[in-house]
Amino acid sequence: MNAMTDAGLLKDYEANAAALPGAGSGWVDGLRKGGVHRFEGLGLPTRRVEEWKYTDLRTLVSDPFGPADAASDDVSVPDMDLGAEPYRAVFVNGHFHAGLSDLSGLPDGVVALPLAQAMQDSAAFLESYLGRIATLGRRHFVALNTAWLADGFALYVPDGMTIERPIELVFIGATGDTRAAWHPRNLFVLHPGAQATIVERHIGETGTYLANTVAEIVLATGSRLNHFKLQDEAPDAFHVATTQIHASADAIYENFTLMTGSSVARNQIAIELQASGSSCMLNGAYLGRGKQQLDTTTLIDHAAPDCKSSEIYKGALDERSKGVFQGRIVVRKDAQRTNGHQSNKTLLLSDKAEVDAKPELEIYADDVVCSHGATVGELDEHALFYLRARGIPLEEARGLLIDAFVDGAIDEISNAAIREAFRSHAKAWQGGNS
């Protein structure tokens, strides 16, 4: 038995589906139907599913979830200094919120729209990509997301264009006492030589909700996407994100994900380096306390020669929190001269905290340079005493050492302003403020 109850995640589906954006349009209906069908077959994963062995979703299925209500008006977006003034799209409970968004001033030729609107205005563009990168496979949450396909963000950047200012996508959970779920779908397509920087913030103060995001990303030859994400959902929230990337020749994908929020969070990234010279940097930090489960699962598929990948993930886990790192790297037979490096380091700040680290290298080519390393440790007692012997109180001394450790990952963020913004968020976590 590999499926468990679906937590009512398809409850009243027929009644609601007719009102979803794009309903009645053949390709949208078809896509959704495929998702429904697949999710009915798969249900939610139990821990018997190999890929979900370490993350326990039992609290997710304890009560059913309903669809999320439309955005309430009394929400605001806390400021985050990203250096340049960003273009901003805000989604509340999964629905685009025009009042909090500002996408004005984007260069001509760029398409940057909420998905629901793009289904009307740019249907041909969506149709040629949606569901083709994040295919259903045996992916429970992609199937579920596809069933409820409704809103999210669609971005297209034409040939050779660089969007200088960051694009900020803010997903806010504000459900009050209602147990609700939403399923944002993002599509980022960069044509040859295009460049963009996207900052995703997934935030919430209170509420028990499931935010199940899927992003499909297509990077054409020589394009570059800098993709930074902050996951700071409400303490009782569930956050599942699936990011699927296709990278063409010489394309560069950079991702940094900082996870501090949610009760259970899973950040999954899968990239196919499809043509020679493409590369990716997948980095991140997970900071947990309480009973949080923070799961990072990555797959890097080296499908072509002369590609590079690097991964640096660091975690600091306090109290009874749990971290999961599953990092799979596949080097296919033709992917000669692959260069792949993976590092995962976790600091356990309490006896009750734990981490499961599972690096997996599958190498079928013979001329490759690949390495991986996973370490788990505690704060260095000698260092702590040294700092205290200089008058620095214990809590501050611990803070200095944790900062120093996490900084090692945050330093990888290529954008200076965003790096500092993420650094201050990580510092705030220490003070219990995030």
Next chain:
Amino acid sequence: MNILSIKDLHATVDGKEILKGINLEMGAGEVHAIMGPNGSGKSTLSYVLSGRDGYEVTKGEVLYKGENLMKMLPEERAQAGVFLAFQYPVEIPGVPTVTFLKQAMNSVRKARGEKELDAFEFKKIMDARLKELSIVNDMVRRALNTGFSGGEKKRMEVLQMAMLEPSLAILDETDSGLDIDALKTVADGVNALRAEDRSMLVITHYQRLLDYIVPDHVHVLSAGRIILSGDKSLALELEEKGYADIVAAAA
């Protein structure tokens, strides 16, 4: 009142008694040297005084300015003016030396009820101390002690002492791992910090450090007890005769 008063101090490490009844009185501004062979309890004494975990006091008392030092946390001792110059300063990658120095100084100032320094005030003080000790700026921009040479680490200890202005400095084998030039430089730094209101406890195996930091009193530590005390000439006698003879004669 003496700055430090140790009475019949017994201490264990992992259940094993290392200090077996130390008695020591230090007046303000005095420099005392504690000499002893390996395993005599020199480093244990420095760690007991600075409050390291794992060192358990089983008997006796230590008064610092009349207060029970053993009741204080390591950071409280430092804030009260006790400074341990480590035999092996710890490398702390990722913590910039400047950040550390500022936080240490402000922690101490805060505990003493003084105003915390802003970045500008702090830098002014640090630059002045760097200049006095002929330490290049480059060192404080690096991660704390990380990749420092033995000499650099010891100079960093002296810099910290200069900035924290302790009343009691414990120098634990400050000469270890230093060549003669580095030793002179470090000793010059320490001597510059000698003051009427600053006592120093210089712990060393070898007499040569005491050629440069000349003590007022010398004590010989053996098997966890001070077996002999004298003036600076005792250090020379030790150098001449070796520990074995002195220990045998005192027994």
